[in-house]
Amino acid sequence: MYYNWEEKTSTEELKVVCNLIKNGELVIFPTETVYGIGANAFDAEAVGKIFIAKGRPSDNPLIVHVGKKADIEEIATDITKVEEKLIERFMPGPFTLILKKKPGVLPDIVTAGLDTVAVRIPKNLIAQAIITFSGVPIAAPSANISGRPSGTNIEDIKQELETKVSAVIDGGNTEVGLESTVVKVVDEVPVILRPGKVTPEEIRKEIGAVRIDKNVFSKVSEGEVVASPGMKHRHYAPKTKCQLIYSKDDQDQIFEINKRIKKYRGDVVVIGFTEHKKDIVVSESRFIDVGSKDNLDEFAKNIYSILRRADHIKAQIILIEGVEISGLGVAIMNRLLRTCEYDYTEI
Ligand code: AMP
Numbered sequence: 001m002y003y004n005w006e007e008k009t010s011t012e013e014l015k016v017v018c019n020l021i022k023n024g025e026l027v028i029f030p031t032e033t034v035y036g037i038g039a040n041a042f043d044a045e046a047v048g049k050i051f052i053a054k055g056r057p058s059d060n061p062l063i064v065h066v067g068k069k070a071d072i073e074e075i076a077t078d079i080t081k082v083e084e085k086l087i088e089r090f091m092p093g094p095f096t097l098i099l100k101k102k103p104g105v106l107p108d109i110v111t112a113g114l115d116t117v118a119v120r121i122p123k124n125l126i127a128q129a130i131i132t133f134s135g136v137p138i139a140a141p142s143a144n145i146s147g148r149p150s151g152t153n154i155e156d157i158k159q160e161l162e163t164k165v166s167a168v169i170d171g172g173n174t175e176v177g178l179e180s181t182v183v184k185v186v187d188e189v190p191v192i193l194r195p196g197k198v199t200p201e202e203i204r205k206e207i208g209a210v211r212i213d214k215n216v217f218s219k220v221s222e223g224e225v226v227a228s229p230g231m232k233h234r235h236y237a238p239k240t241k242c243q244l245i246y247s248k249d250d251q252d253q254i255f256e257i258n259k260r261i262k263k264y265r266g267d268v269v270v271i272g273f274t275e276h277k278k279d280i281v282v283s284e285s286r287f288i289d290v291g292s293k294d295n296l297d298e299f300a301k302n303i304y305s306i307l308r309r310a311d312h313i314k315a316q317i318i319l320i321e322g323v324e325i326s327g328l329g330v331a332i333m334n335r336l337l338r339t340c341e342y343d344y345t346e347i
Pocket residue numbers: 060061062063098111114116117118140141142179182193194227228229230231
């Protein structure tokens with residue numbers, strides 16, 4: 001079933017979709033970050049279907065989406081002062097908090113057997129309506145085949161997942177374009193396990209301290225124990241090989257990209273900035289513009305659909321212009337590093 005929310009969603013249709021969720025079916029729906037593929041979080045069998053549809057490793061736990069702050073206490077327990085403050089400030093929104101799991105409520109498959117649970121309250125009105133009308137928490141990872149770029153518009157998602165779910169709800173392009181900021185509080189300090197739209201700077205301002213887990217920017221080594229299972233897995237990657245290039249100096253960055261275009265005899269796609277377009281010597285059709293360096297929101301919003309577009313060209317290599325690691329640049333560089341499987345050059 002396909003529903004275009006903007007054109008004709010009635011309470012009746014909302015009921016149909018929510019009944020599907022209650023009855024153990026999968027539904028794809030928009031949130032403000034990326035689209036989710038959701039199931040009733042209380043239903044182990046339904047949640048199992050998510051892992052099968054995505055080909056997701058079973059050791060990678062899911063985020064549980066609830067409608068309001070009071071619902072958090074249904075699934076989590078022993079919430080500390082710092083956690084409370086984070087919930088107050090950043091929820092609803094593109095923010096996920098890892099909390100102590102309330103025993104005996106959620107099936108183990110949701111949390112991959114951990115004694116913690118990832119909780120989020122989406123702000124998106126469609127997501128809110130679905131959660132509220134369903135009356136159950138919804139376990140939902142990003143709507144994409146595991147390892148591929150996350151789904152941020154329906155065309156991309158339909159190609160990968162439409163036949164594997166009972167309903168797809170089209171809410172247009174997602175607002176943020178990157179997955180939520182994932183935070184766990186350790187010794188009263190918020191630790192960012194996955195950066196997102198809510199930046200380290202914003203968290204520090206609220207709590208007075210923040211840390212970024214070391215695996216946000218470095219490759220997990222074989223057998224290493226990680227704070228978040230998702231860190232271990234391949235992510236956000238097109239099939240074409242990608243390389244990430246960054247310099248504080250624009251001219252150096254452009255020089256390095258041109259050098260590689262030459263090396264690969266032009267069989268490249270460049271994902272780059274409007275202001276560099278005229279200096280990068282690649283044909284018009286092989287330059288994919290991500291907007292201005294001064295508008296990272298635009299870059300974040302479009303990055304996954306751009307990566308898919310770049311992949312369709314089937315070039316030898318995709319060269320991606322990096323950004324400074326601060327503000328939203330922290331999240332963008334985290335995703336791009338993984339897209340490029342850490343093939344990163346800083347000049
Ligand atoms: P996704 O659902 O694809 O957006 O990914 C959710 C992210 O949150 C993954 O990186 C998971 O590993 C991480 N996550 C979910 N639950 C937990 C948890 N209990 N502890 C640590 N990380 C978690």
